[in-house]
Structures are given as structure tokens and as C-alpha cells.
Amino acid sequence: MKPARKKVRRTRRTSDLPPKSEVIVAPADCTVRHIGALRDRLCEVSDNVRTITLDLRDLQRFDSATLQLIAAFTRDQGARGTNLLTCGHCAAWDEAAALLGLTATLAGAPEAP
């Protein structure tokens, strides 16, 4: 008879836990020709992260494609319940968001039915 195996309660190591927060730094050039780099950074974010900070302080160039991608990211993360923060966005960013009718989406508001 085999000795009874001692029940070991497995605990998750700290490194296995999803990070509580992550920071994504947008590259300087996020225009349509270079937007792949920003998308790659967004895709590196863990699924279960609680808070994401989108750091736009280095952002020098963007266009409507940039705002479209961030709008999709914001919407998806909002649906997942992630707390999304942005920092370092300039007046031109806000103006472009308003021009494209994306202010509410980028602010994390639920989509209108």
C-alpha cells in the first residue's frame, strides 16, 4: 500500500500572477506607416491586468489610424473591465479625437447602442 500522499495546496508564485498594472509607452511616430509598432506593444499587454496606463508623452506624430487603434483598444479593455488611464496626451490629440467623434470612446465610455 502506497503511503498516502500528503495533500499539498499549490500556491501561485508571484511571477505567475497577472500584474496589477502595466504601462504602455506609445512610440514617437504612430502614423499609419509605423502603427504596427504601437499595435505590437498593445498586444503584449496581459489579459488580466487590472490597470493599464497608456503613456503618450513620447508621441510626436499620429493620425486617424492611431486614434482608431486606441479606440479599439479602449473599447476592448473597457469591455474586459480594465481600468485604462492615459497620460501625456496633448491638445492636438484631444482635438483630433473630437474631430473624429471618438472623444467618448477614448474616455472609456460605453458605446451607444
Place this chain on the structure above:
Amino acid sequence: MTIDLTQFHGAFFDESFEALDLMESTLLSFTVGSPDRESVNAIFRVAHSIKGGGATFGFGEIASFTHSLETLLEELRSERMAVTQPICDLLLKSVDVMRAMLDAARTKQPHDAQSVTDLQLDIERLILKHKAGAPGSAAATLAPSASGAAPASVEWLISLRPDPEFFERGTDPARIFRELGRFGSLVVTAQLDALPSYRAMDPKRCYLSWSLSLLSNAPETAIREVFEWLNADCELTLTAISSPPAPDGTQTAAAPAPAAAPDATAPAPAIEPVQINAPPDAGSIRVGVEKVDELINTVGELVITHAMLSQISLGVTGPAADGLRSGMQQLERNMRQLQESVMRVRMLPISTVFSRFPRMVRDLAQRLNKQVELKITGETTELDKTVLEKIGDPLLHLVRNSLDHGIESAAGRAAAGKSFVGTIHMKASHHGGSIVIEVGDDGSGLDAERIVAKARAAGLVGAADKLSEEQIQELIFNPGFTTAEVATDVSGRGVGMDVVRSNVIELGGKIEVHSERGRGARFLITLPLTLAIVDGLSVAVGDQTYILPMTSTIESLRLTPSQVTTIADGREVFGFRNEYLPVVRLYKFFGLIPRARALHEGLVVVVEGAGRRVGLFVDDLLGQQQVVIKSLETHYGRVAGISAATILGDGSVALILDVADLIRSAAHREAA
């Protein structure tokens, strides 16, 4: 019925390049700070026209770029922004970028898209920066207060559904909406229903679409104009849902504007006809060069036929002879007039070439840190189109050399007691049947001592040789010759002046240099007015007649046996103006049976080509005449020593000699 728009591409490119030339020259004449209002308007029209054409013909990137440029120019035109030096520089860069885009579109080659994007962003940033700084402009772009719209406003519902490549083509809807917002109160609603997850999406594709509500009193044409350059990049509908109130205050029924609500699947709205840079003379028409050449060719045939009839008429006797000859004389006068008129059609003012130099001199002077003024005179002088196309590069070499080597630095000029601003002049004028183009400067002139030293070091002249001023100046035309210590990307590699000379000679012209140490240098290029007719010397060799272009002919002489020396390898040379020239026996070269074999029985014609002189031995000189050039290469390929053919008055064919090629080929055969 569909119209193949590609048939209009050629005209669009031609007109756009002309319009850009105009834009560039206008910009270069701008007075920074207070430019002439009409000049700003002219530049605006250029951008607007290219934008319209670009959109019409499906060059989305060109339309998009010029749209941004037009927005900036509108700010300048309305004097909301001042014309500063950085803005002038930006506009000049825009000219370069537009030229590159048009050239790429014409040749169907890729271009530097990054530089286009960069410049477009710079332009937009400049506009935004200005608007942000303008008093009372905050948040006014998108939704001005309702009171901002005139009482007679119409509400327009606009639906914009771009195709997926919208962004990749460089089209940015934010720009369009910003412009639209200027017409009144604009509410933008983005449709995200087609927007996939960010992980699944191709971020370069456009998934968004928009519904816009614009309350504006702007005319429909103005609103449509905002979208005109989108063309087939999107589905666009524009509907007026309320009309302006009637003067008595009663509201009329809301109805869609007649052409404002096209089918949802229809492409962009029709675009108004585009007119680029209408020439000052509205009576002119644009005709393809091939049609003009065909006309010239036919007139050439008529000239030959006339010459044949004239010869026949000389043998006619009887009562009708006088009347015939009188009629032939009248025909000759008419023919000459017709020929001159047709030849004038191919003539263009040299300003089409000169116009590129102000910009080049400005940019290069900035790079070299020199102050240079370019003076152009005689730019209305007309020249054959083909000659014009080929003379541009030689002139470019000369002007670059003047800037780099001729004009001294400001300190150098001050030390020489000159104004610190150097002068380069370009002149063109007619002299008889030729045109003379002069490029000169008030710089340091050619340094004879340095030229001779370099030539000795290169083994071009012997250590003890004493050279005349003319011979020294001749040295700069040697291949690879340069006095520059350091080769720059501007000049100094020694590949310039020999190329300049060979290009000029290929055009049937010649180049001379006049220089005065410390006071400057002048290069004089003499060119024939046209390449379709050549002044020729007809010579007989055996039973054949050849035409020698007069521009290559120096002198004809009959040699005595004592003047001819046979050197070791059997070659014959004779003394001519302090030098020995080889004899080229044309009958041997072409394999003919001559009437004269001994040199003293025939004639020697001294000709120059490929930088060398030789004596061509011929049986006889027949006369001098203008001949119409007929290309041989079209039917027979390249023949050594022959450039073309012509038909003589008696109907026989004479070959026109290519002197430079003849000299090269003869030297090659003898060496072999």
C-alpha cells in the same frame, strides 16, 4: 459610358509640372512678411488645381498632400497667417515633394512616401500651432456656437464610409472634418460597428465610418469641395434636410438637394472640371510634339519636292516656261514662309530651362554659405524644343561650377575689394541662325597657374611647354581635369567640363571660355536654333555627295605634296595653324572609288569634333546649303561616321557626316 481618364494623365502631368514651376518662381520672388497678394493667390490656385486633378485621376496621395498645402495657403491668403521665411522654405519643400510625387506617378515608380508624410505633418502642425495660438480659436474648430452660423443655415446630413485603404493612401478624415467645421456647427458621430478587436485588426486599414451633421449657410458647392479630392476612396452621401427660411420667414419643406443625395453605393460626387494654370494667352492650344514633328517632316518633304520641281523647270522651254518659273518663285517664297512658321511651332522660350536656376542657386548658395545674386536676361529667346531639353544639364554644370569655384566666400570678396554678394548671370540672345547662351560670374576667374600646374602633374602638358591663354583655358575641357583640392557633391570631380563640351558639340554647337583673373569667367555656348535643318557643306567623294555640318567645318585647303608628311606608321599629317593634323581619306573610310587619290588633286576640309581636328580628304566641294535632316537610324540602325541623311534638289540622297564619330572611328581603325 465610361471615359478612360488615363488619356488625360499626360496633360495633367505636363500642366502640373508647369504649375509647379510657376509656384516655385513665385515663391522665390516673395517678399517675406508682405508678399504680393496676387502671388499668394497664384500659389493657392496651383495647389488647388493639382489637388483637383490628383483626385480626378485617382492619385490620392497627391490630392491628400495638396489638400493640406491648400489649407496652409488659405491661411496665408486670408492673412490669418503671415508669410515668414520658414513658411517660404516649407512651401519650396512642398514644390519638391509634389514634383517627386508627380514624377513617380508619371513613371509608375515608387517615391519616398516618408518624406511626403513628414512634410504633410509639418504643414498640419504649423496650421494647428497657429490656430492654437490665435485668440478666441479654442474649440471653435469643431463646433462653433449656433450663433456662429448665419440665420439662413441649412442642416446637412453627411455620411462618410471610407474604403479600407483610406488611411494607407494618406487620407486623414480629421483634416476633412476640421475644414468642414469652418463652415458652421458640426457634430461628428463615429460608427464603430465594423471596428474589430485591436488584436484582430490590421491597424493600417480603416474600419470606422462617420455620420456628420453640419448646420451651415455655406453653398453646397463649397461643402462638396471639401470632399472633392476623396473621389472613389469612400462612399459619400450629402443630404440637405432643411432649407433656408424664405424671406417672409415661412419655412419651406425639407427636401434633398437635387444632386446631393446620390445612391449610397455611388462613388464620390462629381468633380468640377479642373483647369490648371491657364496660360495668359487663352488662344493657345496644347499639341503633342509628335504631331508637330509630323508636320515639320511633311514640310521638309515639300521643300525637297519644290527643289526637284525647280530643277525640272529650268529645263522647260516654250511659251509656258516663264509662267512656270514665275510660279515656282512664288511657291519658293511661300514654302520658305511655311517652313519658318512650322519651325517656330517647335520653338520654346529658354525661360523653360532658365527657370530652374533661381531655386538651385538659392539652395546651393545657402549650403556653400555664399551670398549670390542670379541675373537672368533674354529668357524669352526661343530655341528648338529638343535643343532646350538637352542644354539643361550643361548649363547646370556651369552654374554649379560658378557657385562652387568661381564666386569667392564673403571674406574672400571683401579682401578683393568686391561686394560681398557675388553675381552669376545667364543670358540668351540670337545671333544670326544661332543662339548664344552665356553663363558668367564676377568671381575669381580661372587660375591659369594652377590649371597649368595640375595639367603638368597629370601629364597633359610637358614641363617645358609654354601655353597660350587659349590653350590653358582649353585644358579645363579635358576629361577628369579639376583644380579642386577636394571633390564635393557640388563639383570638383572633374567630370563636368568635358561632358559639357561633348553635350554642346552633340547639339551641333560650340563652347568658348573667357576669363580674367580676379574679375570672373564667362562661358559662351553657341547652338543652332533647330536640329531639323542644318547648314551644310556638300562635298563630292567618288560618285557620292556628303554633307558636312558647317558648325564642324573650319577651313578647306588644297595641299601641296610638300605640306604632307608621312609618319612612321604610314599615317599622313599636315601642318595647320601651328599643329599637325592627320588626314582622313573619306573614300577609304567609306570604301569608294575616288576621282582623286593624290592629296594635291583633291581638297582637304579641316573639321573639328570630339575635341580633335582632322583634315578630311574629298574630291571636290559642291556648295553650301541648308538641308532637311532625315533620320537614318529609324530604318537602318547606326552607321559609323553618319548622323543622318537628306534629299537633295535633284532627288538624290546625301549622307550627313557625324564628324565627331567619324574622327573617333577613323582613329580606331588606324590604331587597329
